[in-house]
Amino acid sequence: MKKFEEKTTQTTAIFDGKIVKLQVDEVILPNGNMAKREIIKHPGAVAVIAITHEGKLVMVEQYRKALERSIIEIPAGKLEPGEEPIVTARRELEEETGYGAKEFIFLQTFATSPGFADEVIHLFVAKDLYHIENKAALDEDEFVELLEVSLEEAQAMVSDERIYDAKTAFAVLWLALQEVK
Structure with a gap:
């Protein structure tokens, strides 16, 4: 297991552009609470x-x-x-x-901006x-x-x-x- 891993329960696609995609993931935090993460997907x-x-x-x-x-x-x-x-x-x-x-x-x-982009x-x-x-x-x-x-x-x-x-x-x-x- 990855330390402090957040398990994704749902992903919602928001935008699919020429360079980036934006999604919102619902995650279970290490303490069991739920949170949302806005994530930019980039090809590298x-x-x-x-x-x-x-x-x-x-x-x-x-x-x-x-x-x-x-x-x-x-x-x-x-x-x-x-x-x-x-x-x-x-x-x-x-x-x-x-x-x-x-x-x-x-x-x-x-990684360039690991807080919100891959x-x-x-x-x-x-x-x-x-x-x-x-x-x-x-x-x-x-x-x-x-x-x-x-x-x-x-x-x-x-x-x-x-x-x-x-x-x-x-x-x-x-x-x-x-x-x-």
């Missing part, structure tokens, strides 16, 4: 820590409607049905940055980058600007909140820890 995503030959971190700036602002992020994207995370990582790196990589190293998978991100490091002549096109509703920044610049972007999302802040922390070793 990948994120890529791409490092140039010059040691720069490849990032993109894009507008995020949920935040009503632009933020700077590492390349990332949603898994397609049945797609392996490494395939998504290659595709998203190419589409968003115009780079390919000769080597992808899997780092870890982590989304996980599979994090990769991309090394030995090369420019792609005829890169894949961005999604029709995607607009990004490419940036290549030093670790110090990225750390400053975390401090002044231009980097504002957890996956990118995690990437910057991971890179800083590599420098310490």
Whole structure:
């Protein structure tokens, strides 16, 4: 048994969208009481820590409607049905940055918002980058600007909140820890 497990007695589908689904689960708590949990179901995503030959971190700036602002992020994207995370990582790196990589190293998978969503991100490091002549096109509703920044610049972007999302802040922390070793 999982510690503090909540047993689902009923699931009610609320919304089935292009990216997410919303459901309400009725659960029995470990103490026997009943509760409701609003849960967002997500197919999962990948994120890529791409490092140039010059040691720069490849990032993109894009507008995020949920935040009503632009933020700077590492390349990332949603898994397609049945797609392996490494395939998504290659595709998203190419589409968003115009780079390919000769080597992808899997780092870890982590939950983004476990209090209400099942989304996980599979994090990769991309090394030995090369420019792609005829890169894949961005999604029709995607607009990004490419940036290549030093670790110090990225750390400053975390401090002044231009980097504002957890996956990118995690990437910057991971890179800083590599420098310490």
